[in-house]
Amino acid sequence: MKFKAIKGARDFYPPDMEVRNAIFDAWREVSLRNGFVEYDGPTLEYLDLYTAKSGDEIVQQLFHLTDRGGRELALRPEMTPTLARMVNAQVATLPKPIKWFCIPRCYRAERPQRGRLREFFQWNIDIVGLDDPLADAETIFVAVDLFRWFGLSPRQVVMKINSRELVAHMLLDLGVDATRLPPLYAVLDKRDKMPRAAFDAALAEILPDESVRRAMNEHLALPTLADVRSARTWAPATHDAIVEVQKVLDWLDRWGVGEYCTFDLGVVRGLAYYTGIVFEAYSKGGLKRSVCGGGRYDELLRVLGGPEIPAVGFASSDVVMQDLLDEFNLLPGRGGQRLDAYVIDADPSLFEQLISIVGALREKGVRADFSYRRLPLGKQLKAASNAGCAAAILLGQETRDRDVVTIKDLATGQQREVPRERLLAEPVSNLPRGGPA
RNA sequence: GUGAUAGUAGCUCAGUCGGCUAGAGCACUAGGUUGUGGUCCUAGGGGUCGCGGGUUCGAAUCCCGUCUAUCACCCCA
Structure with missing residues (x-):
C-alpha cells in the first residue's frame, strides 16, 4: 500500500462506524437525560489558549502550526480551554448553572499505545457556576449512568472518589510544607504504578523529614472516610473537606449508584489545576487504565481570563471506552446495514x-x-x-x-x-x- | 522524544538451520438454481511476504535502515 493513515489515527469502516455511533449515541442520550445540552467549538485554536493553562511544555505534546498570517495555531488536545473561552465570552448572560456536554475530536502528538491514540474522541461533561457538592455528585453520577447504560455492573467498574482539598489539609495537618504539595500530587498520582522502592525514594526527595513521611503514608493508607475522620484531631479546614466528600458520597447513594462508588485517598490526578473533588473510574477486569477522570477546577476560568467561577467536569475517550466494552463483551453487534x-x-x-x-x-x-x-x-x-x-x-x-x-x-x-x-x-x-x- | 518486541491475502494465521510458480480457514465474486434466502458443493479474484538497501548463485527466511503496531518510559489535559 502506497498510502496509509497517519500514525495514531484510525479509519472507520462501516462496521467500526457502527460501534463508534453506538458509543456516541450512549454519550449523547445519557448527557441529555441528565439535563446537559450539547455545544461544540473549533478544532483549531490559538496556541496560547493552551500555553496559558499548561505552560510552554505543552507545545511539545500537541500538533501546532503557523498559518499564512503568522498566527500560532494548535489542533485542540482537549476541550476544557475551549469551554472556558466560550463560557468566559458570554458569562454575564448565560443562565447558571451551565450544564454542557461535548463530543469533540481531539489531537495529541504522543507516541500511540493501547487506549491512547493521536486522534480520538472525548466525551466531556461540565457543570459551571455551581459551588456545591451536589454538582460534583451529579457529574460523577452521569459517568456512572453511562456504565449502567451499557450494562456494566459494580463488579466490572468502580468509581474512585477523593478530594484534593482533603489530601492537602491532611498533609498540612501532618506537618507537610504547603510548597511541597504540587510535587507531592505528581508522585502520589503514580504510587500504584511505580515500584515501592522508587516511590519511597521519590517521596524522600520531597519530604526529607522521615517522621512526616511515615505519618503521611500511614494516613493516606486509611481505607474509608470514617477511618480518616477518627484517625486524629484534624484542623477545622480538614474536617470541612471530610464533610464535603461525605456529602458527595451521600448524594450518590441517594441517586442509587452508591455501589459503583468508593472513597479512595489514592486518587489525586496528576493535573495541577484540580482544586477539590477528584475522581477516576477503573475497570475491575484486566484493563489497568483509567476509563474516565475529572474533578473540580474552580480557578481555571479565571486563569483563562474570566471571572472567578466554580466548575466541575470530566472527560472520557472513545478509545478506552471501546476497550472497556470489548473486555466485557458489551460491544454492540456488527450487524451490517439496517x-x-x-x-x-x-x-x-x-x-x-x-x-x-x-x-x-x-x-x-x-x-x-x-x-x-x-x-x-x-x-x-x-x-x-x-x-x-x-x-x-x-x-x-x-x-x-x-x-x-x-x-x-x-x-x-x-x-x-x-x-x-x-x-x-x-x-x-x-x-x-x-x-x- | 527514549528503549524493547513484532510485521506473510480484507481478517486469523501456517511456512524460516536461505532453495522450484508462497499456503489454509474465514470473508469476497461467480456458477450449481428461469418464483423463494440463511446451509451445502464447485470455481475464481486478491500478495511487489510493511517499505528501502545490503550479504548470497539464490532472501518471506540473514544483516542495516525506515515505517507501522504493541509494550515500558515521558506525559496523561
Missing part, C-alpha cells in the same frame, strides 16, 4: 413497477433498497438477507394479475399477500418489523 424492506421482482418485466414502489416506500420513510442486477429470485433474497433486512417485498405474477405484493418476513420465512395500495398507504403497519424510527 434496512426495513428489500424489494424484489420475480421477472425483469416488473422492474419498472419495482422502482416506483421503492420510490414510494422511501418517501414514506421506509429504508428500502433493491438489486441493481436482474437476478433470479433466490439471489435477490440472498442479497436481502446479506443487507440485514427485516422484510422482502416480492413482485410477481400476482402483482400483474391482482395488483398485490407478497411480503416475506426474512426472520421467520412467513409470507402473505397485501394489496399494493394498502402497502403504500400504510407501509409501516404492513411490514413485519423495523420501519422508520
Whole structure:
C-alpha cells in the first residue's frame, strides 16, 4: 500500500462506524437525560489558549502550526480551554448553572499505545457556576449512568472518589510544607504504578523529614472516610473537606449508584489545576487504565481570563471506552446495514413497477433498497438477507394479475399477500418489523 | 522524544538451520438454481511476504535502515 493513515489515527469502516455511533449515541442520550445540552467549538485554536493553562511544555505534546498570517495555531488536545473561552465570552448572560456536554475530536502528538491514540474522541461533561457538592455528585453520577447504560455492573467498574482539598489539609495537618504539595500530587498520582522502592525514594526527595513521611503514608493508607475522620484531631479546614466528600458520597447513594462508588485517598490526578473533588473510574477486569477522570477546577476560568467561577467536569475517550466494552463483551453487534424492506421482482418485466414502489416506500420513510442486477429470485433474497433486512417485498405474477405484493418476513420465512395500495398507504403497519424510527 | 518486541491475502494465521510458480480457514465474486434466502458443493479474484538497501548463485527466511503496531518510559489535559 502506497498510502496509509497517519500514525495514531484510525479509519472507520462501516462496521467500526457502527460501534463508534453506538458509543456516541450512549454519550449523547445519557448527557441529555441528565439535563446537559450539547455545544461544540473549533478544532483549531490559538496556541496560547493552551500555553496559558499548561505552560510552554505543552507545545511539545500537541500538533501546532503557523498559518499564512503568522498566527500560532494548535489542533485542540482537549476541550476544557475551549469551554472556558466560550463560557468566559458570554458569562454575564448565560443562565447558571451551565450544564454542557461535548463530543469533540481531539489531537495529541504522543507516541500511540493501547487506549491512547493521536486522534480520538472525548466525551466531556461540565457543570459551571455551581459551588456545591451536589454538582460534583451529579457529574460523577452521569459517568456512572453511562456504565449502567451499557450494562456494566459494580463488579466490572468502580468509581474512585477523593478530594484534593482533603489530601492537602491532611498533609498540612501532618506537618507537610504547603510548597511541597504540587510535587507531592505528581508522585502520589503514580504510587500504584511505580515500584515501592522508587516511590519511597521519590517521596524522600520531597519530604526529607522521615517522621512526616511515615505519618503521611500511614494516613493516606486509611481505607474509608470514617477511618480518616477518627484517625486524629484534624484542623477545622480538614474536617470541612471530610464533610464535603461525605456529602458527595451521600448524594450518590441517594441517586442509587452508591455501589459503583468508593472513597479512595489514592486518587489525586496528576493535573495541577484540580482544586477539590477528584475522581477516576477503573475497570475491575484486566484493563489497568483509567476509563474516565475529572474533578473540580474552580480557578481555571479565571486563569483563562474570566471571572472567578466554580466548575466541575470530566472527560472520557472513545478509545478506552471501546476497550472497556470489548473486555466485557458489551460491544454492540456488527450487524451490517439496517434496512426495513428489500424489494424484489420475480421477472425483469416488473422492474419498472419495482422502482416506483421503492420510490414510494422511501418517501414514506421506509429504508428500502433493491438489486441493481436482474437476478433470479433466490439471489435477490440472498442479497436481502446479506443487507440485514427485516422484510422482502416480492413482485410477481400476482402483482400483474391482482395488483398485490407478497411480503416475506426474512426472520421467520412467513409470507402473505397485501394489496399494493394498502402497502403504500400504510407501509409501516404492513411490514413485519423495523420501519422508520 | 527514549528503549524493547513484532510485521506473510480484507481478517486469523501456517511456512524460516536461505532453495522450484508462497499456503489454509474465514470473508469476497461467480456458477450449481428461469418464483423463494440463511446451509451445502464447485470455481475464481486478491500478495511487489510493511517499505528501502545490503550479504548470497539464490532472501518471506540473514544483516542495516525506515515505517507501522504493541509494550515500558515521558506525559496523561
